[in-house]
Amino acid sequence: MAIEKFDETRSASCRFITGVDGEGKEEHMTRTISRFKVSSTLDDVYEVVIAVAGLYPYTPKNINLNERCELIEGM
Numbered sequence: 688m689a690i691e692k693f694d695e696t697r698s699a700s701c702r703f704i705t706g707v708d709g710e711g712k713e714e715h716m717t718r719t720i721s722r723f724k725v726s727s728t729l730d731d732v733y734e735v736v737i738a739v740a741g742l743y744p745y746t747p748k749n750i751n752l753n754e755r756c757e758l759i760e761g762m
Contacts, residue, residue: 688760688761689760689761690758690759690760690761691758691759691760691761692756692757692758693756693757693758693759694756694757695725695754695755695756696721696722696725696754696755696756697722697723697724697725697727697732697752697753697754697755698719698720698721698722698723698752698753699719699720699723699732699735699736699750699751699752699753700717700718700719700720700750700751700753701717701718701719701720701736701739701740701747701749701750702715702716702717702747702748702749702750702751703715703716703717703718703740703743703745703746703747703748704745704746704747704748705745713748715748716745718739718740718743720735720736720739723735729752732752733750736750737750
């Protein structure tokens with residue numbers, strides 16, 4: 688039997704550098720944007736995250752894409 692994806696979801700997280708502590712280590716904050724359409728291209732997701740990141744006074748460090756789904760046996 689073939690395995691199929693079910694209930695796919697996408698979200699993207701942006702990690703910001705919010706400052707530096709007394710030991711010189713970066714301090715971070717993460718914000719997540721959920722419910723991207725599964726058909727969204729990587730470029731679209733990146734552009735949305737960068738646009739939202741522009742609303743914060745911090746520097747983005749990295750962006751992570753998270754994809755989740757349930758795997759079920761096809762019938």
